Amino acid sequence: MRLVVARCSVDYTGRLTAHLPLAPRLLIVKADGSVLVHSDGGSYKPLNWMTPPCTLTTSRRGDEEAGEDAGDAGDDWIEQWDVVHDKTGDKLRVRLVEVFEDSSHELGVDPGLQKDGVEAHLQALLAENIDTLGEGWSLVRREYFTAIGPVDILARDDSGGSVAIEIKRRGEIDGVEQLTRYLDLLNRDPLLAPVRGIFAAQAIKPQARVLAADRGIDCVTLDYDALRGIDDAESRLF
Structure with a gap:
């Protein structure tokens, strides 16, 4: 350069x-x-x-x-x-x-941009703050193994029910389909069933929300700054 x-x-x-x-x-x-x-x-x-x-x-x-x-x-x-x-x-x-x-100046090959807030960061933050999904919720484990791949987070809600959570930066139809496959498999396990699903992302496309609702899956929009403790949503004026 x-x-x-x-x-x-x-x-x-x-x-x-x-x-x-x-x-x-x-x-x-x-x-x-x-x-x-x-x-x-x-x-x-x-x-x-x-x-x-x-x-x-x-x-x-x-x-x-x-x-x-x-x-x-x-x-x-x-x-x-x-x-x-x-x-x-x-x-x-x-x-x-x-x-x-x-x-x-010879700068060499650039490794490329590594974005803050990628799925691994969101997964770790949500696991540490699982109670943001509801009071009394608890983490079972991250990367819960299944025969078709790991579920991002397996948790239990305040009633003790199993919840599979799939996390994306941008929530699209493919992510809903992925979670649907996990739920189909997890609900065959008598130790976990019934298992409901949550599709969580920083932004979720309208088409993905429609498909999730049709599959009985809840959608949650994640506030990355709030999870990191940078932004207090309750203190905002708007």
């Missing part, structure tokens, strides 16, 4: 035309070929950019290929970047007048 802090002007031509007058900006050239132009505001979104596949060529003032209209950079620009999209032909032209910082 190359990072350049410079006073520059930027012009985009092609399917649309855009112009950034001369000002200090951060220019980012990534290993995948993308080029981004950032200011010191506007949150994460660049002012202008070119996505791959594209070709970047650079030239210095005085080169023949850079002899077109100088725009508001005048005759003071010292380096020009021409970034052309390989498929559309759109062009991003950056003219640098003054360079404050220019550095390159």
